[in-house]
Amino acid sequence: MTAPYNPPAPAAPLVMEARNLVKKYGSVIAMNGADFELRPGEILAVIGDNGAGKSSLIKALSGATIPDSGEMFLDGQQIAFRSPIDARRNGIETVYQDLAVAPAMTIAENLFLGREILKPGPLGRLFRLLDKKKMHDEATRHMQGLQFAIKSMRQPVETLSGGQRQGVAVARSAAFARHVVIMDEPTAALGVREGNMVLDLIRKVRDSGLPVILISHNMPHVFEVADRIHVHRMGKRAAILDPKRISMADTVSVMTGAIRPEDLSADMLAG
Amino acid sequence: MTQPAPASTAPPPRRFQLPSLSTLGPLIALLIAVIVFSSQSPRFFSGTNFSLILQQISYTAVLAIGQTLIILIAGIDLSIGIVMALGGLVMAKLATQSGLNPLLAIGAGFLTTMFFGFLNSQIITRLRVPPFIATLGMLGIVTALNQTYSGSQTLSNLPPALTALGNTFKIGGTAITYGTVLMLVLYLIAWFVLSETAPGRHVYAVGNNPEAARLSGIPINRLTVTVYTVAGLLYGIAALILVARTGVGDPNAGQTDNLDSITAVVLGGTSLFGGRGNVLGTLLGAIIVGVFRNGLQLIGIASVYQSLITGILIIAAVALDQVSRRKG
Ligand SMILES: Nc1ncnc2c1ncn2[C@@H]1O[C@H](COP(=O)(O)OP(=O)(O)O)[C@@H](O)[C@H]1O
Ligand SMILES: [Mg+2]
Numbered sequence: 001m002t003a004p005y006n007p008p009a010p011a012a013p014l015v016m017e018a019r020n021l022v023k024k025y026g027s028v029i030a031m032n033g034a035d036f037e038l039r040p041g042e043i044l045a046v047i048g049d050n051g052a053g054k055s056s057l058i059k060a061l062s063g064a065t066i067p068d069s070g071e072m073f074l075d076g077q078q079i080a081f082r083s084p085i086d087a088r089r090n091g092i093e094t095v096y097q098d099l100a101v102a103p104a105m106t107i108a109e110n111l112f113l114g115r116e117i118l119k120p121g122p123l124g125r126l127f128r129l130l131d132k133k134k135m136h137d138e139a140t141r142h143m144q145g146l147q148f149a150i151k152s153m154r155q156p157v158e159t160l161s162g163g164q165r166q167g168v169a170v171a172r173s174a175a176f177a178r179h180v181v182i183m184d185e186p187t188a189a190l191g192v193r194e195g196n197m198v199l200d201l202i203r204k205v206r207d208s209g210l211p212v213i214l215i216s217h218n219m220p221h222v223f224e225v226a227d228r229i230h231v232h233r234m235g236k237r238a239a240i241l242d243p244k245r246i247s248m249a250d251t252v253s254v255m256t257g258a259i260r261p262e263d264l265s266a267d268m269l270a271g
Numbered sequence: 272m273t274q275p276a277p278a279s280t281a282p283p284p285r286r287f288q289l290p291s292l293s294t295l296g297p298l299i300a301l302l303i304a305v306i307v308f309s310s311q312s313p314r315f316f317s318g319t320n321f322s323l324i325l326q327q328i329s330y331t332a333v334l335a336i337g338q339t340l341i342i343l344i345a346g347i348d349l350s351i352g353i354v355m356a357l358g359g360l361v362m363a364k365l366a367t368q369s370g371l372n373p374l375l376a377i378g379a380g381f382l383t384t385m386f387f388g389f390l391n392s393q394i395i396t397r398l399r400v401p402p403f404i405a406t407l408g409m410l411g412i413v414t415a416l417n418q419t420y421s422g423s424q425t426l427s428n429l430p431p432a433l434t435a436l437g438n439t440f441k442i443g444g445t446a447i448t449y450g451t452v453l454m455l456v457l458y459l460i461a462w463f464v465l466s467e468t469a470p471g472r473h474v475y476a477v478g479n480n481p482e483a484a485r486l487s488g489i490p491i492n493r494l495t496v497t498v499y500t501v502a503g504l505l506y507g508i509a510a511l512i513l514v515a516r517t518g519v520g521d522p523n524a525g526q527t528d529n530l531d532s533i534t535a536v537v538l539g540g541t542s543l544f545g546g547r548g549n550v551l552g553t554l555l556g557a558i559i560v561g562v563f564r565n566g567l568q569l570i571g572i573a574s575v576y577q578s579l580i581t582g583i584l585i586i587a588a589v590a591l592d593q594v595s596r597r598k599g
Pocket of ligand 2 (some may be wrong): 054055
């Protein structure tokens with residue numbers, strides 16, 4: 001099921017890039033010259049201790065905060081997002097940690113929340129009348145494409161298990177992302193089986209061609225799905241590791257500073 | 272490293288769309304009330320009396336549409352009855368003492384109630400005052416305004432345009448007011464907008480999970496302003512229906528309508544926490560309140576007890592809702 005990841009040639013253009021991002025909150029330096037690179041079609045895990053500045057980095061990339069200085073690029077074009085809506089317009093979808101779904105509303109409604117399909121013609125334009133059938137059909141088709149087993153798209157999200165709910169959030173981002181999917185701790189609140197279900201879904205998103213940025217504390221999960229691991233430490237990128245060539249224990253040591261990246265053998269680093 | 276969380280088991284899928292206790296309860300209460308009142312008073316069970324009940328509840332029911340919209344976005348409006356009273360006063364005073372064209376007077380009344388809805392929304396969205404406090408403050412302000420504006424006088428001798436909604440037509444011998452028809456039409460429109468349009472669904476989303484709504488790009492503040500302002504327009508329409516029914520502009524009108532409108536919403540199964548409910552349920556709730564009022568009156572129970580019954584109804588409805596939710 002997991003298509004083998006073929007690292008693109010180093011010359012392949014980066015999907016997202018950030019250089020030297022700085023963000024200060026008073027005297028606290030959340031980002032201290034952070035760099036970032038995302039390649040086409042990869043799952044890039046971002047790991048780091050609490051307070052390392054992962055969320056700050058991700059918020060800058062998703063438009064939720066504006067960095068004090070530094071540069072960001074999308075497909076080589078310089079970008080400056082002022083809001084999450086800006087990022088979304090550029091095809092970047094974010095799955096937020098705290099389940100951004102409306103529980104009493106149906107799966108189809110949640111998938112299309114904020115960008116509903118309207119009836120064609122003046123009924124849609126003037127009266128903002130919903131094309132419920134089309135929304136339902138497209139939701140069904142999309143969920144089937146992700147092999148997401150759910151009986152009815154008319155089910156309220158609150159009738160789903162935690163994993164299925166997170167699945168809806170992941171599916172929504174996959175449905176609308178044209179460039180990048182960002183996920184902040186998507187498996188943190190889930191049990192083993194449900195976590196695996198969401199990991200599966202993340203792989204399917206990647207296999208559909210979208211690169212995924214995955215913030216996670218869960219090392220087994222990271223090692224299971226990540227193509228490369230971005231280690232964040234003290235406000236900047238400490239190293240990019242190759243999960244096929246480095247152990248979990250060494251990765252944690254880099255993350256906590258017990259091993260300096262310079263002391264790793266070169267083949268543990270991802271290009 | 273994170274501990275794997277204990278495997279959570281998926282809850283069994285709920286059985287689909289059975290009418291929940293919270294919608295079934297009020298229906299049963301209504302049924303029992305109708306049976307009891309019918310057996311106690313020969314005048315209760317008749318087309319004429321049912322038409323009268325609808326006429327009696329019509330302005331409260333229109334107010335309750337506004338209250339439903341506001342409660343769906345997890346707000347509340349405690350200034351609802353008093354703003355309606357102000358709307359009625361403006362219409363009556365401009366049309367009589369200022370000699371304004373009655374239609375313009377009605378329009379001015381609508382603008383007044385819309386303005387106070389808009390003002391509530393500004394206090395809530397800009398000053399970040401919780402809706403309960405914002406509208407409680409507005410209740411005090413507009414109460415004083417009503418007394419000064421009217422000089423505590425009831426305004427009568429209204430031109431026919433202001434009382435037109437009180438006129439009737441006959442369906443098989445039963446006279447029905449245009450106000451009643453307008454009320455029913457407004458319910459259908461509200462139901463349609465809430466279930467079939469994007470802004471309608473956004474109302475539910477904002478009440479259900481405001482953070483999710485915001486992250487989905489729904490302009491929460493703009494929606495809040497729209498909802499309170501549209502509610503304001505509905506208060507204006509309610510004012511016109513009331514003025515037509517009573518034939519006067521009354522500075523003391525609307526004083527029981529905070530409780531009555533909230534009771535109708537809650538009896539109708541809309542959650543006070545927002546995001547869940549159905550505006551047609553509110554109509555059912557308003558009818559229940561109306562049937563109890565009317566029936567108790569017919570069997571000769573003093574009006575203090577009517578307010579007691581309304582109080583019990585609202586507590587019972589919410590308690591029932593909580594119990595059914597805990598079980599669900
Ligand atoms: N909005 C904020 N205001 C003040 N300090 C913040 C804010 N956001 C993050 N920080 C600080 O910046 C540092 C990095 O935080 P964060 O990016 O959340 O790290 P991580 O996600 O890796 O735990 C922390 O010291 C945190 O307290
Ligand atoms: Mg964080």
